[in-house]
Each structure stands twice: as C-alpha cells, then as structure tokens.
Amino acid sequence: MYRGMLLGRRLDERMIRLQRQGRIGTFAPIKGQEASQIGSVLTLRRSDWMVPSFRETASMLSRGWPIEKLLKFFAGYLEGGQPDEGQNDLPITIPVATQLPHAVGLAYAAQYRGDDVVVMAYCGDGATSEGDFHEALNFAGVWSVPVVFLIQNNQWAISVPLKKQTHSRTIAQKALAYGVPGLQVDGNDVLAVYAASREAVARAREGNGPTLIECVTYRLGVHTTADDPTKYRSTEEVAEWERKDPLTRFTAYLKKKRLLEDGLEEAVDAEIAAAIQRFEATGAAEPLTMFEHVYAELPPHLKAQREQAAGWLREGENGGGTTAAPRETSPPMRGQRATRR
Amino acid sequence: MYRGMLLGRRLDERMIRLQRQGRIGTFAPIKGQEASQIGSVLTLRRSDWMVPSFRETASMLSRGWPIEKLLKFFAGYLEGGQPDEGQNDLPITIPVATQLPHAVGLAYAAQYRGDDVVVMAYCGDGATSEGDFHEALNFAGVWSVPVVFLIQNNQWAISVPLKKQTHSRTIAQKALAYGVPGLQVDGNDVLAVYAASREAVARAREGNGPTLIECVTYRLGVHTTADDPTKYRSTEEVAEWERKDPLTRFTAYLKKKRLLEDGLEEAVDAEIAAAIQRFEATGAAEPLTMFEHVYAELPPHLKAQREQAAGWLREGENGGGTTAAPRETSPPMRGQRATRR
Amino acid sequence: MVKALNLALLQEMERDEDVLVMGEDVGVDGGVFRVTEDLHRKFGSKRVIDSPLAEAAIIGTGVGMALYGLKPICEIQFSGFAFQCFHQIENHCARYRMRSQGRFHVPMVIRMPYGGGVRALEHHSESEEQFYAHVPGLKMVIPSGPRNARALLVAAIRDPDPVVFFEHKGLYHAAKEDVPDEIETLPIGRAQVAREGRDLTLVAYGAMLRVAREAADTLAEEDGVEAEVIDLLTIAPLDRETLVASVQKTGRAVIVHEAPRSFGPGAEIAASIMDGAFLSLEAPIARVTSWDVPFPGFAREKGNVPDVARVLAIARDTLAF
Amino acid sequence: MVKALNLALLQEMERDEDVLVMGEDVGVDGGVFRVTEDLHRKFGSKRVIDSPLAEAAIIGTGVGMALYGLKPICEIQFSGFAFQCFHQIENHCARYRMRSQGRFHVPMVIRMPYGGGVRALEHHSESEEQFYAHVPGLKMVIPSGPRNARALLVAAIRDPDPVVFFEHKGLYHAAKEDVPDEIETLPIGRAQVAREGRDLTLVAYGAMLRVAREAADTLAEEDGVEAEVIDLLTIAPLDRETLVASVQKTGRAVIVHEAPRSFGPGAEIAASIMDGAFLSLEAPIARVTSWDVPFPGFAREKGNVPDVARVLAIARDTLAF
Ligand SMILES: Cc1ncc(C[n+]2csc(CCOP(=O)(O)OP(=O)(O)O)c2C)c(N)n1
C-alpha cells in the first residue's frame, strides 16, 4: 500500500522532468491523490476490472501496468494504451466521463455471463457534470450491476473550482438521484478509502449493485504539464492542503507504528530508473502500423493508402524514424496514381 | 383553469380523429395530464417564457397558441412551430430533453439583461435519463437562474415504466444532485400543481434560483397515435388511474362548489370546430419556402438549388401542391446543368 | 423488411448466446417499428434489454459489453437521435481497436431507422449516413430490400468491427420479398450491380434504389438507354472497384441519395469515380439529392427528397452532355 | 494568432454588450490556449463564464441565450470533445431558424481548436470540419493566419447565423502577422486566392495553407510551374465560384486537408470543381489528406498529416497526367 503510493509520487516527479525535457508530452500528475487511488484499487482482485480516467497513474501501476507503457502513452505511442492479454483494465481515457458507461457495460456483461467480477471506474469532480456520468450512474442503478464509481474530488477541474462545477453540497449525494448508495470519505486517508472501497466492492460482489464513493482530496500540482495553477488558485489554499498530504500522513502513521521498511525509496527509484531506461530503448514508432488496428482486416482503400505511405517511407530520407514522412528536400515520389483510388 | 383543461381534453379527442383520417400525422395526446399542464402554466405571466416538450398541448393553448397552429405542426408544416412575434414560448421540441438547456440559457439571458422573467420548462419522466436533463439542471443550480423544471411523471416513457427508467425512488429527489429544491405533487390535482408552481415561480422571480417539480400523473391514452399500449401495460393499471382522472376530479370539485359555468363544453367544442375549419382552409405548403429559413441570406448554392427546384415546380404537372415534385410522367426538365454547381 | 430483419436477429440470437439486443422500447414493446418483436418473449429481459431513455449510455454500455466479449446490437429509435451518442460512437466504438492497439475490439451493431417520405415529425426523416461514413474504424451499411437487409444484418452481427446499420423507414413495410429459411450473409464492403447497362451508371442505396431502378426502366423504355444501377449496400468502406468498373464502361454517372448534397456521400462517390475512371468520363458526374436544407417538415418533403422524375431529368442531362 | 483572436473578442465585447463568452476555463484562466486571456478581468464573470464541464450544456444554454437575443461565443476546449454537443449543434443551432420559421435565429459562434502536429494526447489532434460542413444551417470557418482569423472571427460574431469556427492549434503561436488596430472583417463564404498561378490549383485551408504555399514556391523554383493557391477560409457554404474560376484557368487541382480522406471535405471540393469546370479538367482532381485511420498518437502523426513533400509529389503527378 505504502509502496504503491510512494511509487506513484516518485514516478510523478520523474515524469514531470521527462516532460520538461521533451521526452514525453503533456500528462496529468497525481500528487496529492495517491491515497484515493491506492486505497481503492487495492480492494480489487486481479480478475476484477479497473476503468481509469486519465489521472490514475498509481492505480494503474498497482494493477500491473509497466511503467514504460505509461511513459509510452504519454510519449504519443498508442501502444501505451494496450493492456496485456488477460489484464482486465481499460486504457487511459481522455474524453472526460466517457469511460463510465463502459464500466457499466462491463459489469453488465460479467453479470450476464455469471462471472464473479467487480468493476471499479474512476473519474474526477468535473466529470460529474457530464451527461455521460449521469447516464452511466442511472443505468447502473436500474440494472443493479457490480460497479463502483470512485470519484476523486480534488476540488478543481483545471481552473474551475467545485462550487462553480455544481451547486450540490457533496458529490456523494448525487448518488441519490439514481437510488444508489453514496459515500463520502477523506480521500487523503488511505485506510479510510480502503475501508469504504472494500465495503462497496463487497456489496457489488454480493450482487447488491453499484456504489458511488466520493474521495475528498486535492490536486497538489498542476492540472497537466500545460497548466499554470497560479492563475486561478491561491498559494494559501495549496499550502493548507499540503499539510494534509496523504503520503506524509501515511508515512507518519507507519513510522509511529514502526511499520516502515528501510530502503523503500531507493528500491522504488531504482524500479523507475530501470523502466525509464527500457522506455528510452524502445525504437521509433513504425508509422505503417497505424493502418493495423483500424479494422480486423485491411479494406481495399486502406491497403492502397498503406502502400502509398510505404512508398513514401522507402523513398524518404529518414524512413522508419518517428518523423516518418520524407522531409521536404527528399526526392518526391511519383507514379502513385494507381493506388490513389 | 377548468376551461383550459377541458379544451386540452376535447382537442385531444378531436386530434385523434383527425389523425385517424390522415389529416394530421403522428402526435402525442395529453389525456390524463391536463392538470399538470394547466396548473403549472397558469402561474406564468405573459412576459415569462414557456419551453414545451412535445406533449404540452394544454400548456401551449393556455399560452395563446392558436389551435390551428398546433394542427399545422402535426400536419407536417413547420409553420406550426412559429410562435407569434412577442410570444415568449419556444416551439415543440421532439428530441427528448434537448430543450432543457435552452430554458436555462433563456433564464440566464433574462437575468443578464435584468429582465423580470421566469422560464418554465417541461419534460417527462423518461427525459430525466438523458444527459441533457442532467447538464441543464446542473447549470441551472450553479448559475442560480430563474427557471422551473416541470416534470410530468406520467409513469411511462413509451413502453418503459418508471422502475426501468431509474432506480431513484422519486424524480423530485434528483434535484438534490444539483443543490436545487425538488418538490413532488399530485399531478392530477390541478390546485396542488398550481400551489407548487406558484411557489417555484415566486422563488425564481425573487432571485432564489431554480426548482424542480415532479407532477405524479398518468398518461391515460396512447404514447402517440403510432403506439399500442396494450402491448406493455395492463387494463387494470389504466382503469385504476382513470378513477383519478384529473378532469373528472376537478369537475366534481367545481360542481360541489357550484362553480361550473353552463355551456362550457359547447363553447369549447365550437372553438375547436372553428379552428379546424381554419386549419383545413390553409393552402398547400409552398415547397420553395423551405429555402427561406436556412440562413438569414440565401447563399449561392442554395440560390441555385432553389432555382432548380422552382424549375421543377413550374414544369411539374401539379406544381404548387403539397406533393410538389412533378410526377414521374411529367416532362423531365432539361438544361439545368448551369445551376447544378 | 421488418420481418426479414426480425428473422436475422432471431436466428443470430439462437445461434450465439453472446448476441444481445438493447435499446429504447426494444423489449416488451418489440420496438417502435416491431423489428425486435417477440425477441423479449423468447430470450428474456437480460438479453433483450429495455434501456432507459439515454442514447449515449445505450452505446456506451454497449461498448463495455463488447469489450467484455459480448455482441450487443443497439437500436437507436430514430437516426435523428443518434447525435446524442455520436461522441461514444466516434470516441470509442470506432477507435477502441486503435486505442488499445488491438487488445480490444468492438463487435457491435448500431441499428437505426432513417430516411424520409413517411410523413414523420421533425428529426424523424433525415439521412445521416455521411457522418458515419467519414469516421475511420466504422462500417456503414444500408440495405435496399428485405433479403439483402437480412443477409447484411447477419454479416454485421458477425463482423468483428462496429457496424452502423441504417434501415429505411419507407422500406419497413413497403418492401416485400421472399426470404429463404436458412441463414444467408452478404459481404460487407461490396456493392451489387442491381441492373446491368452500358450507357450510364446510376448509383443508389436504401430507398433510393427503387427510384434509380424505376428511372432506369423508364430510360430503357422511353430513351432506349441502358442504365446500369449500382446498389451500394455498404457506404463505407466504399466499394470503389465496382463503381469504377461500371463507369469505365458507361462513361457517365448519376448518384442518387436522400442526404443533403453538400459535403454528402455523393461527393465521395463522385470523387472516387473520378480518381479511378477519369479518362472514361464523358460528362460530369451528377448528384440527385435532397437540398441543402434542414428537413422542412413532411408537408414539403416531396419537394425535397429525390424522386424518379428528378433522376430522369438529370440522367438525360448527363446523357446529353 | 492567439493575440489576434483575443483582440477580436475584446473589441467585439467592447462594441456590443450582448456578446458573451462561455466555456470550460475561459474565464479566470483565460482559456487553455489563452485566447480569452484578460476578458474575465475586463468584463466580469457574468459575461465571461467559466462553465461546468459539460459541452452539450455549453452549446444548449448558448442556444437559449441566443434565442433571447444575446450573442454567445462558446468555446469547446478541443474539437475532439465537440461530439458531446453535436446533437445540440445539429438539432438546434443549425435548425432553430427553420424550426421556428424565422421567428428565432441563433447568432452564435462556436470556437474550437483543431488539428494535428502539436504532439498532443488522444482526441486532441483531429480535424472534424466535415461533420459541420454537411449540416445545413451552419457556417463553417477556418482561418489560416492571425489577420484573417481576427477578421473572420469578427464577421462570425456579427453573423446572424451560427458559425462553427475552427482554430488550428499549430497556428496559435507559430503564425505571426501584423494586425491593424481598427477592426477588420472578411466576408464569410468567400475564398481567397493566396497566390496566383496558371498551371495548377492548390486548394487548402487552416494549417495546410502554409504547406500548400511552400509546395507552390518549390514548384515555381524547381519545376517552373506556377500554382495558384486558394485559401478557402470558409468551408461551408463553399465558395464554388472561386474554385471553379481557378480550375477553369489551370485545368488541374490538388486539394490538401488534414481530415481523413474518405467522405471528407476534399470530396465535395473535388465534386464541385468537376460540376463547374468539367470541360477544363486535364487531370483527375487529387486529394492529399490524412489517411483513413483514427489519429494514431503523436509518435506517428508526421506519417499521417500531409506535408510539403506529399503535396509536391501529388502535384507533380497531376501535372504529368
Ligand atoms: C469531454 C471532455 N471535455 C473536456 C476535456 C478537457 N479536460 C481535460 S481534464 C479536464 C478537467 C477534468 O476535471 P476533473 O473531472 O475534476 O478531473 P481532474 O482533472 O481534476 O482529475 C478538462 C476540462 C476533456 N478531456 N474531455
């Protein structure tokens, strides 16, 4: 549990540096939300399903996503969205709240097949304003399927604070609209999150339907690496929440109980460093694979387009690299008319 | 009040006959919901706005929509969706729940301009499942705008009963998700609806924001004239609700109080008959007007298309009729190539 | 055509337990057009699901079921209400294979009634095929009659990719045809030559096929012109081979569709034919379509939707070019 | 271009109290691309509205405001998230004039950043103009640089019809140009000849204009070919006159866009040119576009989005036809 939180935090910090160096693109750090993620995800079995939003690094790592896959995702390789065969997770979803109905559908399918499966779906406070949130919760309620909606209420949706997001006093009470139990927990207390999630997962597993859990937490860092939070929130507010940092808090608790292993930080850092090495060793993306996963079989027009693209690559100066298209100075290709159909 | 309910009921019956005769197309009867509609709409001032769904005949008549306009709408003339200049109503909206955000926007605009305006928006129980319902309510709550959401919970959305529509015990409690007051009233008691609506309208007018009102009522007839409710609900259920018929109930009440005017039925029927005559006297739709309301000004491609269509009409055997295109036997038009651009 | 579609659903559900049906009023009521009639009685409410009124969740939960390995057939009650779920279709149905680099795919069918000419209310008469045809990862199918409707629906259900399946409301009851007992399929992605000819190619699909056929008959009778009629059946991926081969022979083409003209399906069909048969073209490829207006209410629809007379006139223009 | 757009908003808001700005993060934060920077400070939170996270309601409430007589400018944070509100756009923005037979209209602008080449996440790099161009009742505008962006945005705000206004992310900071102090407008519905030529017509818009221009320069230098470059500026209604006039002169055309090819905007452009300039055509009209694949992640985007080399090669093919 602690390891998961620590790994999340340390990787976050490393990723910010990688982003600054241009080795990965925009991503969403999790600093401050480690407890909400780890406390909840650990209540799942391997056979259960996890449906992340875009800020669940810690949950994903805990589910076994290799670090280098996450890095790839944020480096613009869709390979980073490919769970291993048999791994019951959906990939990162960028369009806010759109993953929630998928979670409900998975839960329905599991129930239909008679499988002992619970689905946990993540989203943020801002996501609760989307129509998809509403429709997913409503379907889950009517169908009484085994799904847990884990809302990380980190107080902000980019620059929009909760009070501009909804006039509802809590997110938890939104569950009432669907006849679904709603809980609110201190999302910075990993044990509280664990307890609430365990209850919800158990309820789902026993066939008693969905639960909504609101984890009250805080995004201590930037929204994404493209964001400047000083434009919209005060340093006092951040400082106040920094005092409630879930990692500091759990560290103190474990220290008091003398439960903290030695050398954990070093081990975690070494794991990250090794993964980054593996990430950096991955070759440039093969552009032609973009034709591979459009349909099960390549239809004629895509075959033609693929051939045309392949022709480009063969003739291009730097064919095969990430910047696959021939540069403007390369000899232009001719005679492709036949494949243009 | 009584007159409005009676007019709604009688017109309903006449419209069903018109539909059976093929003089209008599919429409949605209101039988059983007259109290919910009249009790609510009468709390509005003329300067307020009314935003109907597709089953608000009584509300619309009460707001001054001429009967023949409604008939035109259901006869496939979009002229039936044209409110008079200065009439603060939106036209009938077919896509379920999509009108609700419009109501919120109207209310925002009124508040922005400082106008003393309340907006009342109608929808059904089924509509509450749509994302647009959720998003509209949420915006209304955050913005605290003068809007009343009047939900006619008539127990069915076509063939889907309320318990398959949502697992929420009431529709009223859905308001909690938005920090908005929610009321449930007996929608078959016109005075109760009036009282609740008056309270909500007053709250809005005083700047205290939106209210959701759930009118518990029942659709006694078919969903639309294309529907066969015997496929999905029992005659016992219908019979039970027929005993609660809001019109019978209000008639009995007024009779007891000796408040019922004589000759009302005849007057209402005469009004309907006159309107139907006017409706039947309207000429066939001029097809070329379909180009008129696409943009403020006709762009070149529509000018060309309009000319081409006009050519058809001139040459067609039965040009100018509702079945505007020339029949297959008419001499085909030539030389339109120039306008095809 | 309603019966043929119903038979396809029935037989595929009998064949494969993973096939589910979901949508508004598809269960007890049997669908507002009766396409899912009796399925609820036969397969129960877990397999024939009367969903709440929310298109995005119908598709969104369908995606989840498909990711799990089921084969949901989702009905959108009218194509005019499918924009409510367009984000789920574009963001996810069409992309899950790519987004997960092949780990997942979405073997789902999205059925919807489309098209005009049936005296329907606002938003009930449109032809929106273009929106789906432009989305990579989707397949877009429109049958023109009972037999091919059934065969294509079976193929769509078995297809590992998401298929948007349009059913013309005007054909539901009008079109009658004998349909064999045993299951048939037709390949998705293939057009059919519905009538052979050498003077002109008429391209159509859905309810416009009949219009094109009748125009071809009249041309033969009155003008001595033999028009080839191509029934697209699949809009995307477009069967360019069949189109090009025909126009290489005829040199002239007229495309007929109900969708508005500008940026419509006829544009791609024309552009593709030009790509492949440029040197054979003896006249510009013409398009007979609805006008570029929002559907103007059914009192005016006859002036909007293409009919035989319009096709004939434009065909004669094209022949005389 | 960000500054030019910001100036247009500022000046129009100063000029007309009915102009409002609404969207996610457009207020205090000034927009994720800073297009609405400082407006919140100047006009307050009633006119520059930080909305909750719900695209359909942003457009839906915007429609309501417009029906009341205001002129909302709605920002969708990225065009990839606009399908969440596509039903409001198609059902209502585009149709209220028709639906109410002229009693109401929707003088609203829907701004969104679009396009690839900026190393962005999934759903952040697409070009969806086709979807809007096919909807009757909408206008669809895409500027290619700061000055025309500002002039077109002003025109869009003043336009009585709903305008979908795409801003290419790659131009926000890259494109620099002097912009005069006084307000300028450009007519919506008119293309511009960005470079005159007599041998070939290159049609482009948005970020592809630069690509087409560079290709034209190279053609002049290396091949002695004078290409005419047309900057569409408005996608719909399409300025067919300008296109046809150009190709009547050059006889050859290559269309460049970032949207996927099939059923894309290039199809209509090609079909329209064929309609109007058939007898002048000396080669099939070619299209240089992104491939028909979902956006494949930015590690592969250079292989997907058209570049100068591809345009050159296809242009030379077309010239050699
Ligand atoms: C449908 C959609 N609209 C807009 C965005 C842009 N966007 C990305 S994250 C975000 C805010 C999300 O807030 P919240 O749900 O609270 O999650 P958090 O970022 O706080 O984790 C926005 C507006 C998006 N990704 N998807």
Ligand SMILES: Cc1ncc(C[n+]2csc(CCOP(=O)(O)OP(=O)(O)O)c2C)c(N)n1
């Ligand atoms: C977005 C959308 N989806 C589906 C439909 C088809 N439809 C028309 S009415 C209706 C049921 C509406 O139920 P409810 O909201 O309870 O209103 P009621 O008909 O009971 O008045 C449906 C599904 C529609 N008009 N719009």
Ligand SMILES: [Mg+2]
């Ligand atoms: Mg948040």
Ligand SMILES: [Mg+2]
């Ligand atoms: Mg109802």
